[in-house]
Amino acid sequence: MSWFEENKQILIALLHGVMVFILLFVGLVIFTIQYDFTDVNMAVLAFILATTCIVFFAKSVYEIHASTTREKKLAEEMAEKYIKSSEQLFLEVYNNSPVAYLIVGKLGDIISANTAAARLFGVSADKLVKRDLFALMNAGGEEHQSILKQKFQTGIVVSDEEVKVIRSNSFSWTKLSIFQFSNADGKRLSLVTLVDVTKQKEIEIAKSEFVSLASHQLRTPISGMRWSAELLLMDGVESLSKQQKRYVDRLLSSIQRMSSLVDDFLQVSRFELGTRILKEETVVLKELFDDIIAEQDAKVTLNRLKIYKEYDPSVVKIQSDMALLRMVVTNLYTNAVKYSRIGGEISVGYMRQGGDLVITVKDSGMGIPVAEQQRVFSKIFRASNAIKEVPDGTGLGLYIVQKAVQTLEGRVSFVSTENIGTTFTVVIPI
Structure with missing residues (x-):
């Protein structure tokens, strides 16, 4: 005034x-x-x-x-x-909220806690005061815990980080958020919220376990169906009519799709349950890539696709998880073949870049609409143009690629233009 x-x-x-x-x-x-x-x-x-x-x-x-x-x-x-x-x-x-709230000092020391926080940690509110917040939770590994502390100390907002709240003989899954502010005296404080998501987590685990169990149980009857259909086709070469052979071929094709779907669900459940462990071995890259490319030769020939191999001759062998690498390259290459138009071109290759192996799969296919690109790695997602042109598909392939690359401690990205094509790039430390 x-x-x-x-x-x-x-x-x-x-x-x-x-x-x-x-x-x-x-x-x-x-x-x-x-x-x-x-x-x-x-x-x-x-x-x-x-x-x-x-x-x-x-x-x-x-x-x-x-x-x-x-x-x-x-x-x-x-x-x-x-x-x-x-x-x-x-x-x-603050005191009566069902959400756990804590006021924390700049060093991570708890200044006050509400009733919900005391209930979550299994002690009275006064016993939480002066204790180190980060000593009472597990962020899922030392590296993640360290990153979380660094974010807190540098003032970066922490939002919905999944952490375990540790009690004397049990733990709870929570979503952690930290918002910093200054009080009337200019002292830096933080408001911490912990939303208990233990029940949701248990449901997710139960769902993944069910999918894993169902996938395992389905493998046996699917294998039996495939063997029976193959035997019928082999033994009935002369007795089956052309129409009957066509029916058996369709049956085999459907069984193969079902088998692929079961395998995809099984892989997803392993990643989500955390049961997929890295198994390092010597991988001869050229042999691996050639083998994967050969698996799609029939479709490549049918659609008159041109395949270009771009292998770095300086990279012959690496130590990595063979199964995960195969999973990544197979899904990317299979998608490139599936979504390329007749007469299209596909480039597959790898090269060393510093201490990383860079894998690229480039196609001249239908591309991904811009509005849908942020959802590409979501579970059970397929782009609208892909659904229209190629109805068959589970929407799990790229989700599996992302999970496999993360397990390999790498990263995956892509560039895509609708009706021009897509290039996927995978970077894996070696």
Whole structure:
């Protein structure tokens, strides 16, 4: 607020006083001209007028000051009442919220905890005070724990990080969020929220276990169906009619798709359950890539596709997980073949880049719509143009690629333009 706005009322009162003085003085002069007041002491009269104006001005200033003081006091009382009411409301919400809340100092020391937090940690709220927040939880590995601490110390917002809250003889799965703020004294504090997601986690694990079990159980009957169909085709070469052979071929094709679907579900469940462990071995890259490319020769020939191999001759062997590498390259190459149009081109290759192996699979296929690219690695997702042109598909291939690459401690990215093509790049440390 400016000085003028603060003293506006006083200035108005002063102006009124000056105007009253001028009017009285002018009136007195006019009156003196009209009548003869030679015996009147004009100085005394002017003094009386000035005194009257000063008294008027002083009275106005006093009333204004008194009114302003009352208003200011009333505003302060209302503000204080509002602050107390807000503080009381905050404390009630903080203490009675079903979500676990903690106020934490800049070193990670717990300053206060609400009832839900005490219940989550299995101790009274006062026993949580002064304890190290990060010593009471497990972020799933030392590296993740260290990154979480660094985010906290540097002031980076932490949102929905999955951590385990450790109790004396058990733990709970939670979503951790940390928001930093400064109190009235300028001291840096953090509000920590912990949302218990143990039940949701248990449901996810149960679902993954069910899928894994079902996939294992389905493998045996599917294998039996395939063998029976193959035997029927082999033994009935002469006895089966052309139409009957066509039916058996369709049956074998359907069994193969079902087998691939079961394998995909099994791989997904292993990744989600965390049962997929790295098994390093010597991998001869050229042999691996040639083998994967050969598996799709029939479709490549049928669609008249041109395949270009771009192998780095300086990279012959690496130590890695053969099965995971095969999984990554197979899914990317199979997609390239599946979604390339007749007469299209596909480039497959690898090269060394510093301490990394860079794998690229490039096609001239239908591409991925821009609006859908952020969902490419989501589970059971297929682009709208892919569904339209190639109805068959599980939507699990790229999800499996991402999980496999993460298990290999690598990263995967892509560049795609609709109706022009897509290039996938996988970078794996070697």
